[in-house]
Amino acid sequence: xxxxxxxxxxxxxxxxxxxxxxxxxxxxxxxxxxxxxxxxxxxxxxxxxxxxxxxxxxxxxxxxxxxxxxxxxxxxxxxxxxxxxxxxxxxxxxxxxxxxxxxxxxxxxxxxxxxxxxxxxxxxxxxxxxxxxxxxxxxxxxxxxxxxxxxxxxxxxxxxxxxxxxxxxxxxxxxxxxxxxxxxxxxxxxxxxxxxxxxxxxxxxxxxxxxxxxxxxxxxxxxxxxxxxxxxxxxxxxxxxxxxxxxxxxxxxxxxxxxxxxxxxxxxxxxxxxxxxxxxxxxxxxxxxxxxxxxxxxxxxxxxxxxxxxxxxxxxxxxxxxxxxxxxxxxxxxxxxxxxxxxxxxxxxxxxxxxxxxxxxxxxxxxxxxxxxxxxxxxxxxxxxxxxxxxxxxxxxxxxxxxxxxxxxxxxxxxxxxxxxxxxxxxxxxxxxxxxxxxxxxxxxxxxxxxxxxxxxxxxxxxxxxxxxxxxxxxxxxxxxxxx
Numbered sequence: 001x002x003x004x005x006x007x008x009x010x011x012x013x014x015x016x017x018x019x020x021x022x023x024x025x026x027x028x029x030x031x032x033x034x035x036x037x038x039x040x041x042x043x044x045x046x047x048x049x050x051x052x053x054x055x056x057x058x059x060x061x062x063x064x065x066x067x068x069x070x071x072x073x074x075x076x077x078x079x080x081x082x083x084x085x086x087x088x089x090x091x092x093x094x095x096x097x098x099x100x101x102x103x104x105x106x107x108x109x110x111x112x113x114x115x116x117x118x119x120x121x122x123x124x125x126x127x128x129x130x131x132x133x134x135x136x137x138x139x140x141x142x143x144x145x146x147x148x149x150x151x152x153x154x155x156x157x158x159x160x161x162x163x164x165x166x167x168x169x170x171x172x173x174x175x176x177x178x179x180x181x182x183x184x185x186x187x188x189x190x191x192x193x194x195x196x197x198x199x200x201x202x203x204x205x206x207x208x209x210x211x212x213x214x215x216x217x218x219x220x221x222x223x224x225x226x227x228x229x230x231x232x233x234x235x236x237x238x239x240x241x242x243x244x245x246x247x248x249x250x251x252x253x254x255x256x257x258x259x260x261x262x263x264x265x266x267x268x269x270x271x272x273x274x275x276x277x278x279x280x281x282x283x284x285x286x287x288x289x290x291x292x293x294x295x296x297x298x299x300x301x302x303x304x305x306x307x308x309x310x311x312x313x314x315x316x317x318x319x320x321x322x323x324x325x326x327x328x329x330x331x332x333x334x335x336x337x338x339x340x341x342x343x344x345x346x347x348x349x350x351x352x353x354x355x356x357x358x359x360x361x362x363x364x365x366x367x368x369x370x371x372x373x374x375x376x377x378x379x380x381x382x383x384x385x386x387x388x389x390x391x392x393x394x395x396x397x398x399x400x401x402x403x404x405x406x407x408x409x410x411x412x413x414x415x416x417x418x419x420x421x422x423x424x425x426x427x428x429x430x431x432x433x434x435x436x437x438x439x440x441x442x443x444x445x446x447x448x449x450x451x452x453x454x455x456x457x458x459x460x461x462x463x464x465x466x467x468x469x470x471x472x473x474x475x476x477x478x479x480x481x482x483x484x
Contacts, residue, residue: 006206007199010174015061018054019198020166024159025058031155032062035101035134042155044128044135046109048142049159050232052197055138059105068103068134074111084123102133110139110147121149128153141232141257143337145345161196161235164188170198171205180209185217193226200227231255234335237266241274242329246316253315260307264291264314265338271318273333277325287317353407360398377408384409384416392419396427 012018015025024047034040047055063070073084084106104127112120128135142151168191175182182205190208194201204224208215211223231239231252239252253263268288275281294310297303322329354377358369361376384391384405395405395416405420406413 005203006174006178007202010170010177010202012054012057012061014065015058018058018061019170020162021054021058021159024049024054024157027155027157028058028062031157032066032134036066040134042153043131044137044150044154045157046142046147046150046154047136047138047157047159049140050161050196050235051140051229052194052199052201053159053162054198055159056105056107059103059136059138062136063103067100069100070103070105072105072107074107084120084127104131104133104135106135106137108139109137109150110141110144112146121146125149125153140230143233144257148345162198163196164191167191167194167196167198167201171201174202174205175209175215178209180213180215182209182215183217186215186220189217189220190215190224193224195229197227197229229255230257233258233263233266236263237270237335240267240315240319241322243316243319246312246320249315249319250312253311260311260314261295262338262341264288264295264310265340266335267314267318269338269340270333270335273335274331275322275325275328277322277328280322280324280328283321283323284318287313287321291317350407353403357400357404357407360400360404364398381408384412388412388415389419391416392423395420396423 015029018025028045028047031041031045047058049055060070062068106124109124124137137150137154139147142156168187171187171191172182174180175187186208187205190201190204193204204220205215208219208223212219233256236252236256236258239255240249243249243252253260256263258266271284271288272281275284291310291314294306294313298306298310319329354373355369358372358377361367361380362369362372365372365376367376380394383394388409391405391409391412392415394400400408400420402413402417405416409416
């Protein structure tokens with residue numbers, strides 16, 4: 001019989017066996033009980049937390065305790081929309097052979113790529129809509145922008161990183177059950193290295209115990225190596241604030257998936273929450289403002305060799321600014337999501353509309369989008385707000401759709417759209433009349449005798465074409481545009 005890895009062998013069988021996570025367990029239990037009662041608040045739940053904190057273990061414990069058949073998919077392996085539709089959607093709409101309900105687990109949904117796995121997130125959203133069984137998704141960082149639609153459609157359950165005490169308790173219990181000689185110093189060393197990742201701590205303990213027959217501090221130091229970890233944004237910010245040395249702050253900045261600009265926004269948002277002393281706060285903002293200057297120079301000139309200076313200022317510079325009140329760096333603070341990033345996300349559609357309007361106007365007046373946005377759009381908005389009749393003519397001439405008109409004048413959008421539509425219909429009728437008139441003249445001419453048609457000797461006399469005088473439009477650019 002093959003030997004089971006300790007991670008699987010000692011996986012929790014019941015919800016109460018899951019280490020810590022009392023808040024997450026309470027929320028998850030309430031949600032699964034609503035499914036059992038037949039009136040779920042949300043059809044899906046999104047378990048969010050760092051690796052090794054018990055997300056997958058809790059799902060398996062829920063399935064075991066409430067009698068569900070677990071259907072597990074790793075979203076980073078089955079990442080295509082066709083895979084999700086083929087496996088998960090079928091399971092979501094059917095019951096098991098024994099009549100038991102199914103619990104669908106989509107593990108590591110944050111491993112999906114917005115470009116490479118196009119359609120996968122939409123397939124998950126469709127799955128949530130049609131499912132007749134509970135769906136659970138797990139993510140190490142559920143606050144990524146690409147997961148926003150899934151967050152909105154699911155119940156978010158947050159997991160905390162396990163403490164060193166929690167990890168040590170589990171390691172001692174495994175040593176007793178496996179009858180392995182473990183030194184307390186070795187268990188302490190493994191738990192400290194794990195940094196709250198219980199799965200990696202159990203794997204390290206098993207590797208040393210199986211290889212050497214006992215677990216001592218000397219063997220652990222010789223064999224085990226530190227892992228490269230990726231932390232959630234709020235954990236990285238906390239690590240930066242509590243850093244006593246510059247190298248600690250720099251190291252914390254390298255342990256995140258956030259871009260340097262996004263990390264600066266996180267620090268900027270939570271700086272006044274962590275630091276209360278006015279002088280310390282002034283010093284920290286001074287360093288952060290200098291980092292912002294470097295970022296501005298990088299964007300304008302493309303001098304990426306300035307990036308290390310910006311990162312040094314916004315991490316080590318901010319951390320070492322806490323001088324007058326050193327205890328403030330250890331104060332527990334509930335960090336907030338950057339409001340600038342939230343605002344940019346909410347106004348994304350509006351900014352895209354502005355770009356489209358600027359592009360349309362720019363083509364007519366031969367100007368760049370930047371020029372239009374700065375010098376033209378403010379006046380166009382005034383026209384749309386104060387002169388709907390003239391605005392309708394502009395909208396018809398520029399061929400603006402309803403969304404563009406609503407962007408330029410929310411209060412007059414309906415009126416302007418109606419008048420512009422009437423102008424388009426009138427223009428279409430006039431164009432039809434112009435095309436119909438020459439055809440009518442040709443038919444009437446065909447009915448006349450040859451003498452009256454101007455035919456002599458079988459040769460048709462060509463009538464001289466009248467040249468249309470082109471109206472000269474004085475001025476250029478906007479003057480010509482408004483004259484039209």
